[in-house]
Amino acid sequence: xxxxxxxxxxxxxxxxxxxxxxxxxxxxxxxxxxxxxxxxxxxxxxxxxxxxxxxxxxxxxxxxxxxxxxxxxxxxxxxxxxxxxxxxxxxxxxxxxxxxx
Numbered sequence: 864x865x866x867x868x869x870x871x872x873x874x875x876x877x878x879x880x881x882x883x884x885x886x887x888x889x890x891x892x893x894x895x896x897x898x899x900x901x902x903x904x905x906x907x908x909x910x911x912x913x914x915x916x917x918x919x920x921x922x923x924x925x926x927x928x929x930x931x932x933x934x935x936x937x938x939x940x941x942x943x944x945x946x947x948x949x950x951x952x953x954x955x956x957x958x959x960x961x962x963x964x
Contacts, residue, residue: 866892869938885917
């Protein structure tokens with residue numbers, strides 16, 4: 864039983880940082896999922912896959928794992944690389960590319 868501790872990334876439909884401020888602890892799956900032949904549902908016998916806990920800080924999540932004797936791995940978040948571009952740069956005389964409009 865290995866737990867992952869990570870900070871979730873925002874999804875493609877988000878422009879803000881909602882739901883990305885907490886650290887999340889969830890478990891690696893112990894057994895693979897399989898498709899039920901009668902209904903076609905995906906199921907698994909591992910109930911720990913359903914557990915997902917949120918912590919305010921990374922240290923709280925690590926302390927929880929150490930207190931309960933759970934092996935864990937911490938995945939550090941990547942800093943977003945954002946370019947700041949002004950609309951006026953499209954019409955600058957020093958523009959490198961061709962303007963095709």
